[in-house]
Amino acid sequence: MIGKSQRESEHRSRQPKKNGKMSMADTHTATPASGEKRALEEALAGLQGTASQFGATCINDARARLQYARDIAAVPGELRAAIDAGRISVSDAAAQASALRNRIMELARRRSSPTARAYAMRLKREGRSVSELSEKYARRLYGNSFSALSEQRQASVFKEIIQASGRPDEGVMQLAQQLGRAGRRLLLVSLAVAVYDVVEADDKPREVMRQGALAGAGLIGGWAAGSAAVAVGVCAATAPVCVGAIAFVGGLLATYGAEASFGSLYPRPTR
């Protein structure tokens, strides 16, 4: 015999939520036998995890790039101060400017996502030497070989190498801001869907944990898959399309995995 409260509970569970809408979280309990809804929910979870992954990756890469621009812009000032204080010669400062910039570039690439790293390394792994730069600037500034220049002109070549080391193109660097904005928008959309799901869910603490697990799995899965693809040699370190595709699939699979694991670890309470 079915009691009144149990009948009411069953009736409630069959009712669509506010305005006839059902949250993604509710589809589990509303129609547990429906394979299609289950598949839809998993696909949406995967999409959400991937959106979080893309958003966070874009923000991280934009940050790395802006930091790179800031760091290289600071180099000439510091070296000029060292020259003025007599702590370093102009030629040593030029060598340091070149070496520092290469080092800063290397660090910025390491901070980037595996896909951005592969993209950046596609062309070149090492910066130009100071002797190459001296020759190039000597020809540009004075139309002559560096060794043929007077000492004074050689010093001005070195000074220009130092100055140029901290002159990023504003237009090129603005691309990083666009990337960061796109990442923030993507993350906001993902966050809005997550908040909607939490608001609509009956078991809110559980849904908060679920959303956290999905976003975390997408982000970590994508990053780890991209890094692993390079580490084990599935993709060359300089093949951004391959690394990007594997990061995408990795993020998606990790989200599916998190969704399944979470469902079995914390089953939905029966009503």
Next chain:
Amino acid sequence: MTEPLNLERRAAVWEALSELFVGKELQDYDYAGIAKTLRASGYSLDELEKVLRKEVAPVFRSNLSALAVPEMEGWAQDTVVKEIRAYLERERTGISRLLMRLGTSRALPDAATKRWQRIRSLLS
């Protein structure tokens, strides 16, 4: 350009044009230096633009992408020649040929377009 590649003549042009894709701000002396090299090559403006779009841009445009931590000082001539020759000599079938066509028909990145316009004005 269908005549056999004169590598010595082309290498200097490739190196000069690759500078349109660096991350640093180009100075007047950079533009003058690039224009001087291009003028000395003897190629017409149209030929240079074809070299830029079909040979140099597909290889170096990624340095100006939003994803890249850009190389600032450009590339040594040896590197430029190696990269472009590898790109041109890669055997292509099916999808990779289609991708190559798409790659060469794409517009140049904004920064490279502005720089090329400035070089064009110095050359014409």
